Amino acid sequence: MAEKVVVIYSGGMDSFTVLNRAVKDGKQVYALSFDYGQKHVKELEFAANVCKELNIPHKIVDISAINQLIGGSSLTDDIDIPEGHYEEESMKSTVVPNRNMILLSMAVGYAVSVNANQVYYGAHSGDHAIYPDCRPEFVKKMNDVCQIANYEPVDIYSPYLKDSKIDILTDGIKMGLDYSKSWTCYNGREKACGKCGACQERLEAFEKNGITDPLPYE
Template sequence: MKKEEAAMVCFSGGQDSTTCLFWAKKHFSHVEAVCFTYGQKHALEVEVAKKIAADAQVPFHLLDVSLLSQLDSNCSLVNDQIVMDQEKPADTYPNTFVPGRNMVFLTFAAILARSKGIHHLVTGVSEADYSGYPDCRDTFIRSLNVTLNLGMDDQFVIHTPLMNRDKSEVWELSDELGVFDLVRTQTLTCYNGVMADGCGHCPSCRLRKAGLEKYLERKAGKHHND
């Protein structure tokens, strides 16, 4: 890819999207961020995302797609009355799954990007270390990429730098990009809206913590061997 090209990053202020934001800054000369409100229970993530984008000197866009929560309220991230699944059920998706979320996010991101002459989209989805969400799979992203190009008669490229990385490798990438401390202390990944290390018991926090411990152990072992 050419350094002079621009990219639009789907940005929530969490570990994954923040790592992707700085990955994009490394690979593109101009980067913008788009954040979404979709009826999520805690609005803090929008403020976190806005601050990180400002500190990174990245233009920030906020789009309201809260219609999502009106269409399907059977999700613990948008409905206070639902107790959050701590583990993935054997026969279905966890109730933290918001149907259509990534499809909507990337579609709106593409429309916004097109209006600005931007053809590269970046998203932090991964199928290596996630909760089984169908819209995090590489096959879905490839399919949506084709659909967006056909639907808008344009040539978008969706980049998924975390697709094959587990959480420990995401931590490793943030370290390589020089933003490990920022990601560790200034991001919001927790489903319960607790900054940095989070609540410690929701599925997102457990994934984040396990990945961090695995990476730090691997890093310490590497230094010891050196």
């Protein structure tokens, strides 16, 4: 029987690749998505469609009540989403305090309940500068804790931790993935904005791979 794993699946480009990487690796995948009060749920709609198509068990969990405790992010609060590359100081406004620790903790609990021994999530090297909870030292410490937090040890696994978004897309292309089935833009309009950090990094990845992004842009 295939090894069970939980994949934290936002519906974005990175987690779409991670989800499919787990499938290609022969894992029995349980996908887990979170509504944490982000300004739009378009990514979650994309995630649901992909899981339905792949016949993967998928839970979307509403944890938006945590915004009573954590705030100050342009992704959740009434703050303008900045434009420009991720290296810009302004992009720090997109940090949601302690988000990945919260999401990973719940994913580990879910893993224990379904007898899975791994949780996949899509941290990568392009996020290291802005997001402390995507850095290798965070992943290592979180993994250490999750070995002892329950009777059953659970591994935290980030297959692209040391790779760039360009590398992630390269692997996805090799897998033959259709990236029109993923949504990256921080804005939830009909078309992607092409200006926010998420869009710019995505577009750069496609450019560096010599292909055109199938998503429509404003």
